[in-house]
Amino acid sequence: MNKETTASRLKHLMKLRNLRQVDILNRALPYAELFGIKLNKSDISQYVSGKVEPGQDKLFILGEALNVSPAWLLGYDIPMNCEQVVSTTDAIPNHPDILPVTTQYVPLLGDIACGEPIYAEENLSAVLAVGAEVDCDFALRCRGDSMIGARIYDGDIVFIKKQDTVMDGEIAAVILDDDATLKRVYRLADGRIELRAENPMYKSIIVGGDAETRSFHILGKAVAFQSRVI
Numbered sequence: 001m002n003k004e005t006t007a008s009r010l011k012h013l014m015k016l017r018n019l020r021q022v023d024i025l026n027r028a029l030p031y032a033e034l035f036g037i038k039l040n041k042s043d044i045s046q047y048v049s050g051k052v053e054p055g056q057d058k059l060f061i062l063g064e065a066l067n068v069s070p071a072w073l074l075g076y077d078i079p080m081n082c083e084q085v086v087s088t089t090d091a092i093p094n095h096p097d098i099l100p101v102t103t104q105y106v107p108l109l110g111d112i113a114c115g116e117p118i119y120a121e122e123n124l125s126a127v128l129a130v131g132a133e134v135d136c137d138f139a140l141r142c143r144g145d146s147m148i149g150a151r152i153y154d155g156d157i158v159f160i161k162k163q164d165t166v167m168d169g170e171i172a173a174v175i176l177d178d179d180a181t182l183k184r185v186y187r188l189a190d191g192r193i194e195l196r197a198e199n200p201m202y203k204s205i206i207v208g209g210d211a212e213t214r215s216f217h218i219l220g221k222a223v224a225f226q227s228r229v230i
Contacts, residue, residue, distance in 0.1 A: 004075035006059070007050035013066055014048070021048055028065035036217075037061055056109055060138065063107075064162075070107040078105050102132040106139050106159065112173055113181045114144035114152060114197075130159060134224045137162040140173060140180070142225075147171070147182055149198030156227045158182060160220040171222040176207065177214050182222065 013019060021044045032039040037057050046052035047062075054062060056070075063070035072080045108128050128139050136159035142152055150171060152158060158173070166172045172185045174195060183195035183205065192208035193216065207216045 005050060006053055006073050006075065007048055009068075009073050009075060010048050010062075013068065021045060024062070024066065028061050031061045031064045032058075056107065060107060060109065064137075069105055071105045076105075103129040104132045104134075105129055106136055108139045108141065108157070110140060111143050111180075112140040112158070113179070114142045114147040114154065128157065130224075130226075134159055135161055136223050137220065140182075142182060146197035146199045146202045150184075151227065152182070152198070152225050153227060156225050158222050159224040159226070161223045162220040164218050166218060166221045173219040173222065175215075175217050175219060176205070180219070181205075185218070 010024070014021075014024070022041070025039070025041055025044050028039055028044075031037075039058060039061065043052075043054070043058065047054050047058075059070045059073055062068075063073055066073075068080050069078060071078055106128055130136065130139070139157050139159050142156045142158055143154060145154055147153075152171075160173050166185050168186050169184055171182060173180060173182055174185070176195075181195065183197060186194040186196060188194055188206075190209070192206055192212075195205040195207065197204065207214060
C-alpha cells in the first residue's frame with residue numbers, strides 16, 4: 001500500500017503545480033507559525049531529496065499548505081486532495097435498507113489528555129477513515145477519564161476541526177504550555193478562560209490574567225468521536 005515516498009509525492013506536486021522548494025516553504029510558513037512549529041529552507045530541501053522524512057507535525061503543515069492529504073504525502077494509495085472522498089456505494093448490495101457511505105482520510109496526530117494535560121505524542125504514520133459528513137482536519141486519541149460526562153472515554157478517538165476559537169461550552173483540544181488537553185471552554189467575566197472537565201473529580205483549569213505565565217492556544221473544536229462499545 002505504502003509504495004511511494006514523501007519525496008516522490010513532493011516532486012510530483014512540484015512538477016504538477018510548477019512549484020519550487022521556496023514556494024512550498026512560503027506556503028507552509030504561515031501554518032507553521034500558527035502552530036508554533038519551526039520550519040526552514042533546509043527542512044524542505046531534505047524532504048524533497050528524501051534524506052529526511054517529515055515528522056507528523058510538519059507533514060500536517062505541508063498537507064495544509066499544499067491542500068493535500070497528509071496520508072497521501074506519506075505515500076498511501078488514497079485520493080490526493082483533502083476534499084476527495086471514497087464511496088462504498090459500488091461495494092455493497094443494492095438494497096433499500098442499506099445506506100451508501102462515503103469516507104475521507106484524516107491523520108491521527110497522537111494522544112490528548114482527558115485529565116491532567118499531557119504531551120501529545122506524535123503518531124508518524126496512522127491515518128483514519130471517517131464519514132465524509134464529519135467536518136474535521138485531524139484526529140486525536142483520548143487518554144484519561146475527565147470527559148466521561150460527555151461520553152468520551154479513555155482510548156476513544158476524537159475528531160478535531162482546526163480553528164483558534166470556540167463558542168462558550170464547546171469542547172476543544174487546547175495546548176497549555178507544551179501539553180495538550182480536551183476540555184469544555186468558557187470565557188469568564190474577567191477575561192480569563194476556564195477549561196472545564198466533564199467529571200466532578202477534576203477541578204477546572206483557569207488560564208489568563210495579568211499573572212499568567214503559561215502559554216495557551218486552541219488547536220480546534222471537537223466535532224465527533226469514535227467510541228468502543230463497553
